[in-house]
Amino acid sequence: MRSSVRIIVDAMGGDNAPEAVVKGALSVHGQGGVEIILAGREEEILAAAGGSVPAGVQVVDAREVIEICDDPATAFKRKKDSSVTVGLTMLKNGEGDAFVSAGSTGALLSAATLIVKRVRGIRRAALCPVIPTATGRAVLIDCGANAECTAEYLTQFAYLGSFYARRVLGVKRPRVGLLNIGAEPSKGDALRHETYPILQAAGERGELNFIGNIEAKEAILGGCDVIVSDGFAGNIMLKSIEGVGSFLGREVKGMFLRSGLSKMCALLMKGSLRTFKEKIDPDTIGGTAFIGISKPVIKAHGSSGERAIAQAVRQAAAVARSGIIADIEANVSRMHPSAEQL
Amino acid sequence: MRSSVRIIVDAMGGDNAPEAVVKGALSVHGQGGVEIILAGREEEILAAAGGSVPAGVQVVDAREVIEICDDPATAFKRKKDSSVTVGLTMLKNGEGDAFVSAGSTGALLSAATLIVKRVRGIRRAALCPVIPTATGRAVLIDCGANAECTAEYLTQFAYLGSFYARRVLGVKRPRVGLLNIGAEPSKGDALRHETYPILQAAGERGELNFIGNIEAKEAILGGCDVIVSDGFAGNIMLKSIEGVGSFLGREVKGMFLRSGLSKMCALLMKGSLRTFKEKIDPDTIGGTAFIGISKPVIKAHGSSGERAIAQAVRQAAAVARSGIIADIEANVSRMHPSAEQL
Numbered sequence: 001m002r003s004s005v006r007i008i009v010d011a012m013g014g015d016n017a018p019e020a021v022v023k024g025a026l027s028v029h030g031q032g033g034v035e036i037i038l039a040g041r042e043e044e045i046l047a048a049a050g051g052s053v054p055a056g057v058q059v060v061d062a063r064e065v066i067e068i069c070d071d072p073a074t075a076f077k078r079k080k081d082s083s084v085t086v087g088l089t090m091l092k093n094g095e096g097d098a099f100v101s102a103g104s105t106g107a108l109l110s111a112a113t114l115i116v117k118r119v120r121g122i123r124r125a126a127l128c129p130v131i132p133t134a135t136g137r138a139v140l141i142d143c144g145a146n147a148e149c150t151a152e153y154l155t156q157f158a159y160l161g162s163f164y165a166r167r168v169l170g171v172k173r174p175r176v177g178l179l180n181i182g183a184e185p186s187k188g189d190a191l192r193h194e195t196y197p198i199l200q201a202a203g204e205r206g207e208l209n210f211i212g213n214i215e216a217k218e219a220i221l222g223g224c225d226v227i228v229s230d231g232f233a234g235n236i237m238l239k240s241i242e243g244v245g246s247f248l249g250r251e252v253k254g255m256f257l258r259s260g261l262s263k264m265c266a267l268l269m270k271g272s273l274r275t276f277k278e279k280i281d282p283d284t285i286g287g288t289a290f291i292g293i294s295k296p297v298i299k300a301h302g303s304s305g306e307r308a309i310a311q312a313v314r315q316a317a318a319v320a321r322s323g324i325i326a327d328i329e330a331n332v333s334r335m336h337p338s339a340e341q342l
Numbered sequence: 343m344r345s346s347v348r349i350i351v352d353a354m355g356g357d358n359a360p361e362a363v364v365k366g367a368l369s370v371h372g373q374g375g376v377e378i379i380l381a382g383r384e385e386e387i388l389a390a391a392g393g394s395v396p397a398g399v400q401v402v403d404a405r406e407v408i409e410i411c412d413d414p415a416t417a418f419k420r421k422k423d424s425s426v427t428v429g430l431t432m433l434k435n436g437e438g439d440a441f442v443s444a445g446s447t448g449a450l451l452s453a454a455t456l457i458v459k460r461v462r463g464i465r466r467a468a469l470c471p472v473i474p475t476a477t478g479r480a481v482l483i484d485c486g487a488n489a490e491c492t493a494e495y496l497t498q499f500a501y502l503g504s505f506y507a508r509r510v511l512g513v514k515r516p517r518v519g520l521l522n523i524g525a526e527p528s529k530g531d532a533l534r535h536e537t538y539p540i541l542q543a544a545g546e547r548g549e550l551n552f553i554g555n556i557e558a559k560e561a562i563l564g565g566c567d568v569i570v571s572d573g574f575a576g577n578i579m580l581k582s583i584e585g586v587g588s589f590l591g592r593e594v595k596g597m598f599l600r601s602g603l604s605k606m607c608a609l610l611m612k613g614s615l616r617t618f619k620e621k622i623d624p625d626t627i628g629g630t631a632f633i634g635i636s637k638p639v640i641k642a643h644g645s646s647g648e649r650a651i652a653q654a655v656r657q658a659a660a661v662a663r664s665g666i667i668a669d670i671e672a673n674v675s676r677m678h679p680s681a682e683q684l
Contacts, residue, residue, distance in 0.1 A: 134588075134592065148531045148532065179578065181489060189490045190490065215581050216579075216582040217582070218585070220582060231523070233574060235558075236521065236523070236571075236578050237578050239558035240559070240578070241582055241586050244590070245586060245590070247476040248621075251621060252594060255614040255618055256611075258614055269598075269600075269603070272600055272604065275597075276597055
């Protein structure tokens with residue numbers, strides 16, 4: 001059996017907290033060495049767990065809850081006894097190996113950056129979801145933490161995403177593409193023009209497997225393993241994928257519900273339909289890692305149900321065991337625009 | 343019958359030119375008053391048409407062809423006898439009412455801007471495709487012509503898109519949304535922060551039906567009629583939609599091809615499947631209008647087949663008849679950031 005890994009879960013964050021969060025987290029407890037630590041209002045956690053938690057599960061009482069209406073930048077400071085502040089402080093102090101929350105992204109990012117801190121030398125932490133593609137999956141970095149980026153940020157994202165794809169997804173030589181509006185190096189805006197040669201130089205030094213610019217369509221069809229973007233365009237891409245997935249998912253469902261005959265077809269094709277549904281279901285993917293923070297922090301979807309929380313906890317365990325943070329620490333000196341001039 | 347409208351078609355542009363372009367254009371000739379003018383190598387056009395063209399179709403000989411490898415900014419000048427240069431010059435001179443091409447977007451945009459010119463006071467022409475949404479369709483402006491934008495450009499796009507939705511799509515009070523990474527006015531980057539209050543003021547003056555920021559997912563689910571974006575993020579959105587549509591389209595197809603039973607289901611559900619396919623088929627939508635140019639110019643998809651060309655010609659006729667350019671000319675003085683300070 002693998003060595004144990006302690007996952008601190010924010011029991012109070014998300015639309016379905018604490019019930020679904022507690023149940024989802026507990027469903028993974030004990031599997032493959034995962035140990036669950038639940039942070040939040042103790043009596044609510046115990047009620048959600050059906051009166052008591054299994055042996056080995058730790059419940060850490062935290063009386064406050066960060067709400068969507070709280071200012072994300074300051075919520076964790078004003079609410080020092082919130083599940084997020086308490087849980088991240090435990091992570092910082094080594095009383096757990098990773099933190100999972102389905103609460104406010106902004107508040108979690110601020111709190112993680114200021115409590116747990118970024119890896120030294122990393123300019124910005126990035127949201128790094130894994131998206132389904134026609135041929136497998138890809139890492140999209142950043143997708144919303146940094147609306148405005150510099151070439152240095154994008155360069156760091158390229159390395160961080162590449163480490164994530166290698167360490168967590170197991171891709172040997174991750175193909176890194178710069179998200180752009182055309183494939184030629186001349187395409188795009190000033191930020192892309194500035195970033196392209198830096199990534200190209202990193203490719204020539206053998207530090208990245210840089211394949212050049214990539215258009216959103218080609219990325220979704222499987223053209224690369226790491227999609228490097230500023231947080232604005234990356235978020236537009238992620239939300240477009242979610243939107244079309246939701247829209248077409250409903251269309252397919254409607255198609256099978258139209259008549260008695262089509263309903264019979266739905267029964268006949270049950271297995272295929274389940275596979276299709278899983279492909280477009282965000283819950284299958286799990287959470288979004290905050291990469292660049294010095295310890296693993298995973299944001300689960302706000303609407304996460306039990307299954308999504310369980311998946312995010314497994315993902316947190318995988319990140320904690322992957323060695324990605326050691327990779328980042330060891331390579332941070334290479335991730336600067338000036339490096340190619342050495 | 344409606345009054346006649348003359349559509350000049352670039353017979354040499356696109357992956358399937360001249361055959362599919364000529365056939366597609368001729369299939370619309372005479373319908374609802376549409377008259378076709380074909381620009382390109384006469385002998386190739388006649389061969390594609392089966393030896394001769396129907397009565398009333400004009401063929402304008404142009405010996406050169408703009409290729410993908412030509413520099414988009416200068417191709418139309420160096421190739422003065424190209425189908426694009428000849429056709430757009432006719433449009434400028436009033437010898438036709440709209441121009442359709444499936445050739446290089448960049449070359450067409452440069453040529454249209456420099457030969458036909460923008461409406462006076464319009465800073466940048468924008469690519470304005472119509473995208474399918476869960477509840478109907480929406481205009482996305484810009485989606486690639488302008489990778490870098492100012493608040494003034496975005497303000498103009500908001501008006502241009504609103505006129506397009508009203509005049510061409512027939513939406514009474516088009517809901518205009520600013521594409522952003524969150525709904526709150528504080529979300530996004532400096533460009534969005536600067537643009538938001540200008541559009542808000544235009545909304546308060548009753549000139550736009552501004553509904554605030556919109557996320558990509560909500561836009562795809564039908565949250566607005568006009569999606570205002572810089573060309574970079576707009577292109578990422580458009581190509582993401584195309585990518586997921588293509589990916590999930592294949593998945594659905596594969597699902598129905600898996601076994602004898604599922605193939606039988608495909609037969610039983612033939613009608614629904616056709617409707618689904620049409621929803622995700624870019625050919626159903628037709629072309630992308632270049633809005634801001636002083637006469638109608640429509641870019642058809644490079645891979646357009648006959649049906650897509652026919653659709654783009656119909657769309658060009660609709661734009662030519664819509665009165666949108668008169669709308670733009672009459673309102674251009676309102677479209678400036680300073681207007682809200684008057």
